[in-house]
Amino acid sequence: MKRALTIIAYTILFVSNSYANGKNPDDLNFIFINSFPLRAKLVVNGKETSDLTPFVIKDKSFLKNKSVLLRKEGYKDYYLTRSDIASKNVDAYLIPISFDLYFPEKIKYYIGNTEVRGPVYVSKLSQGRYDVIALDDKLSFRKVSNFVIPEAILGTAFGISFAGLAGTIGLSEYFNYMANDNTLELDTRKDYMRYTEGVDIAKYASIVAAATFGVALISVIIADAIINYKAKKEKMQIINKTPAAEDSIFFETAINFLATGEIGKSTNLLLSILNLYPQSDLVPKVYYMVGQNYFLNGDFENAERYWDTFIGEYPVYDYYDYVLKSLSDIYYSKKDYKMAINLLDRIVFSDNVINRETVYSSKAKIYYDVYVVTNEEQYYVSAESEYTELINRFVSSERLDLYFAQLIKLYKYKNDNEKLQELYKKAQALNERVGPVMKNAIISLF
Numbered sequence: 001m002k003r004a005l006t007i008i009a010y011t012i013l014f015v016s017n018s019y020a021n022g023k024n025p026d027d028l029n030f031i032f033i034n035s036f037p038l039r040a041k042l043v044v045n046g047k048e049t050s051d052l053t054p055f056v057i058k059d060k061s062f063l064k065n066k067s068v069l070l071r072k073e074g075y076k077d078y079y080l081t082r083s084d085i086a087s088k089n090v091d092a093y094l095i096p097i098s099f100d101l102y103f104p105e106k107i108k109y110y111i112g113n114t115e116v117r118g119p120v121y122v123s124k125l126s127q128g129r130y131d132v133i134a135l136d137d138k139l140s141f142r143k144v145s146n147f148v149i150p151e152a153i154l155g156t157a158f159g160i161s162f163a164g165l166a167g168t169i170g171l172s173e174y175f176n177y178m179a180n181d182n183t184l185e186l187d188t189r190k191d192y193m194r195y196t197e198g199v200d201i202a203k204y205a206s207i208v209a210a211a212t213f214g215v216a217l218i219s220v221i222i223a224d225a226i227i228n229y230k231a232k233k234e235k236m237q238i239i240n241k242t243p244a245a246e247d248s249i250f251f252e253t254a255i256n257f258l259a260t261g262e263i264g265k266s267t268n269l270l271l272s273i274l275n276l277y278p279q280s281d282l283v284p285k286v287y288y289m290v291g292q293n294y295f296l297n298g299d300f301e302n303a304e305r306y307w308d309t310f311i312g313e314y315p316v317y318d319y320y321d322y323v324l325k326s327l328s329d330i331y332y333s334k335k336d337y338k339m340a341i342n343l344l345d346r347i348v349f350s351d352n353v354i355n356r357e358t359v360y361s362s363k364a365k366i367y368y369d370v371y372v373v374t375n376e377e378q379y380y381v382s383a384e385s386e387y388t389e390l391i392n393r394f395v396s397s398e399r400l401d402l403y404f405a406q407l408i409k410l411y412k413y414k415n416d417n418e419k420l421q422e423l424y425k426k427a428q429a430l431n432e433r434v435g436p437v438m439k440n441a442i443i444s445l446f
Helices: 002-014 025-029 082-086 148-179 186-233 246-259 263-276 283-296 300-313 320-333 337-345 356-374 377-393 400-414 417-428 436-443
Strands: 031-036 041-044 047-052 055-057 068-071 089-093 098-103 108-111 114-117 120-126 129-135 138-144 237-239
Touching: 047 055, 246 263, 246 283, 263 283, 283 300, 283 320, 300 320, 320 337, 320 356, 337 356, 356 377, 356 400, 377 400, 400 417, 400 436, 417 436
Parallel strands: 031 089, 108 138
Antiparallel strands: 031 055, 041 047, 041 068, 098 120, 108 114, 120 237, 129 138
């Protein structure tokens, strides 16, 4: 029996389908937003909200015509497009502003100022230019200036402008000397005077150009020195082991244990992921599966605990409605009917394994049971409304006779013969969509 339940749960985890009964217009008003990695902040019109991925927004109208982005330290901002906001589910893959490198060869490396023997895994390297130089049996890996090309351009420009300045100064002095040479004729000295005035204009322009390029070059050199200083102090994470996605290995193994009915081993591995890899992108699925495993073993207290965390902190599109329905079943078993209904009302009808008929029929049964216990009119009205809706909306359902049976019992319990007669007429008027077998079965209930 346990093996059969496990296989059912395994199927629930991975199989999703669409609803045969269509969608309400309000269904698209919700949106699930998740990011990889997790725990990115939602920013709306430049203001950070309290929402951290993954999260669900039940009324996304406040996002309309606004700048919406996800922000996480160490990653570029992810802007949500109009099509993203119009959808029901967004999975944002954030781009890191640093990067990781892995050197598998077993030789020596210089990483910054640190000498280490490979294999080496280097992480959290900031954006920039790096030199990797082979030196004998070692590999030197260091960050270099981003201003190499600007320095070369500015240096060349400064050299040219300075050479022009020197040339114009020389010509200016020469022409000025010739203009004051009394051995020359007056007209010749006047020509040299005009030459001096023209060269002086070029000289002043050369002075301005040389000064401008000189200041720019000095500024770049200073900025370069500051960046190089910071680069030397930059902390790179260096790990002497091959990087491995052990959280994924644990998760796949837990799935395999679940498939073979070894629920306890599956749960232990999943809990190991939460303890060892709390930042893993698998955390939402792990909370869902741990709750599911406890639920299968009848440990509803622990199932509720992990599913509450899933709903409150890690709600993801694929499992959200299923978890709410399962939590509702747990509260129903504890006779906490109000909470059971509240959880059903929070279902958004995403495209997963929970359809509308299942949710509506669950609510109808809860209202019926509460009315039988309390005899309060409000629960009678709610139960009648839910079962009537089920009969009208799901006329082709295989459970149509059950809905008639429950409504018949409700009317008989209250001795409401008038409504009982109306329901009998509705049963007789059922059309061919129901089929003769189902119609006869329903009529026989009266």
